[in-house]
Amino acid sequence: MEALMYKRKYLIKGELQVPGDKSISHRAVILGSIANGRTEIVNFLDSEDCMRTVEAFRLMGVSIQKNDNVLIIDGKGLHGLVEPTMPLYFGNSGTTARLMLGLLSGLPFSTLVYGDKSLTKRPMERVIKPLQQMGVQTIGRKESNYLPLALRGGSLTGITYNIPVKSAQVKSALLLAGLLANGKTTVIEQGQTRNHSENMLKAFGASIEVEDNMITIDSSMSLKATDVYIPGDISSAAFLMAAAAIIPGSNLVIKNVGLNETRTGFLDVLTNMGGLYTLSNIRDSGGETIGDISITYNELTGTVISGEIVPRLIDEIPIIALLATQAKGKTIIKDASELRVKETDRIQAVVDVLTKLGANIVETKDGMEIVGGTNLTGGTVSSYDDHRIAMMIVIASLVTTDIVKVDELQSIAISYPRFMQDLESVLRNM
Numbered sequence: 204m205e206a207l208m209y210k211r212k213y214l215i216k217g218e219l220q221v222p223g224d225k226s227i228s229h230r231a232v233i234l235g236s237i238a239n240g241r242t243e244i245v246n247f248l249d250s251e252d253c254m255r256t257v258e259a260f261r262l263m264g265v266s267i268q269k270n271d272n273v274l275i276i277d278g279k280g281l282h283g284l285v286e287p288t289m290p291l292y293f294g295n296s297g298t299t300a301r302l303m304l305g306l307l308s309g310l311p312f313s314t315l316v317y318g319d320k321s322l323t324k325r326p327m328e329r330v331i332k333p334l335q336q337m338g339v340q341t342i343g344r345k346e347s348n349y350l351p352l353a354l355r356g357g358s359l360t361g362i363t364y365n366i367p368v369k370s371a372q373v374k375s376a377l378l379l380a381g382l383l384a385n386g387k388t389t390v391i392e393q394g395q396t397r398n399h400s401e402n403m404l405k406a407f408g409a410s411i412e413v414e415d416n417m418i419t420i421d422s423s424m425s426l427k428a429t430d431v432y433i434p435g436d437i438s439s440a441a442f443l444m445a446a447a448a449i450i451p452g453s454n455l456v457i458k459n460v461g462l463n464e465t466r467t468g469f470l471d472v473l474t475n476m477g478g479l480y481t482l483s484n485i486r487d488s489g490g491e492t493i494g495d496i497s498i499t500y501n502e503l504t505g506t507v508i509s510g511e512i513v514p515r516l517i518d519e520i521p522i523i524a525l526l527a528t529q530a531k532g533k534t535i536i537k538d539a540s541e542l543r544v545k546e547t548d549r550i551q552a553v554v555d556v557l558t559k560l561g562a563n564i565v566e567t568k569d570g571m572e573i574v575g576g577t578n579l580t581g582g583t584v585s586s587y588d589d590h591r592i593a594m595m596i597v598i599a600s601l602v603t604t605d606i607v608k609v610d611e612l613q614s615i616a617i618s619y620p621r622f623m624q625d626l627e628s629v630l631r632n633m
């Protein structure tokens with residue numbers, strides 16, 4: 204049990220950089236490993252999830268050297284990976300699982316893949332079904348909906364597929380399979396999801412076309428090694444920004460954050476709630492937008508979050524729920540049932556944690572409703588072994604009147620290993 208004893212004694216002031224983007228780090232490792240030649244990845248996110256992707260490629264014969272947050276990958280080419288002699292362990296990482304299932308489906312060998320307790324409960328059918336249509340053979344529980352899975356890949360044929368869920372992981376899995384399939388693969392999205400795969404595939408020289416919500420990839424002979432600079436992760440930055448947004452007197456600058464507009468729903472919500480921030484030094488870096496964010500405390504008001512914006516802030520909903528408890532009026536979050544199949548059921552977990560801390564919050568089938576302006580008290584809560592719930596609890600404890608006890612905080616290492624140090628570096632006594 205960890206005790207968080209911040210109890211309204213601190214405000215946030217200073218400047219920092221958050222670690223590299225998790226989604227982009229996974230993709231850089233994947234494309235670097237299957238490109239021809241050496242790829243250098245700077246500001247790689249050295250977190251547990253991203254290391255699961257690195258280790259999977261090492262088991263398929265790729266040499267990946269890591270010096271702090273720089274990775275040097277000697278790519279094996281599209282057809283140079285070797286059949287792993289051991290099962291591939293994807294840990295807690297949904298992104299590793301879905302994207303690797305796509306790639307492995309196109310490779311002419313057998314693999315066994317598995318994950319931790321949480322990943323073992325998350326649905327894989329969303330990628331397995333279209334991948335089976337392309338030709339992969341699988342064995343697994345509940346018609347291969349769950350890990351562990353055995354795959355026999357190779358000889359795929361391109362398909363046209365309407366993705367029924369708004370998921371960048373499904374889109375990316377099919378694009379990776381499409382790289383290795385005969386003919387063209389077209390995916391059609393119901394709504395825009397993060398487009399880092401499309402951006403990076405273009406940068407590595409894949410034959411890919413994006414037209415509105417339709418993306419077509421042609422099988423490639425080869426990808427060319429390309430150095431990648433990973434922007435700071437806006438999903439990690441959101442936790443520190445939220446702290447500055449709810450503690451009077453705070454001001455925080457976060458440098459070099461990824462501002463790809465498929466990821467900036469959190470900023471739009473802050474604007475709608477009356478949050479005060481400015482963006483500066485905006486520039487392009489390898490097809491991704493980056494810049495600096497400066498945020499100053501201001502009184503917040505409730506808002507409605509639904510529809511198209513949801514995929515642009517899906518991982519930020521736990522911290523947005525905390526913002527809503529400190530805002531004037533009501534906040535409604537809907538169309539977010541995807542939260543129920545993340546590391547844990549994040550709708551249930553957020554409502555449970557914030558209720559225990561004294562918030563006025565109710566669960567709905569696809570979201571939650573929060574009446575703000577409550578004084579949060581202390582209490583004993585569980586993080587559900589979910590990094591984003593754990594970080595939300597830490598930020599909540601800055602505005603509670605009493606101590607918060609939480610069962611664990613180690614899960615934070617999934618996406619933001621130095622979160623506690625970064626937070627402490629910008630805490631100032633009131």
Ligand SMILES: O=C(O)C1=C[C@@H](OP(=O)(O)O)[C@@H](O)[C@H](O)C1
Nearest residue numbers: 226298369370371372373517518
């Ligand atoms: O493609 C990605 O890197 C991710 C996509 C999202 O998941 P879904 O594709 O399941 O929505 C997101 O929640 C996850 O943290 C990372």
Ligand SMILES: C=C(OP(=O)(O)O)C(=O)O
Nearest residue numbers: 295296297298518545591
């Ligand atoms: C849902 C998340 O990641 P993944 O799906 O990769 O486990 C997350 O990081 O919040």
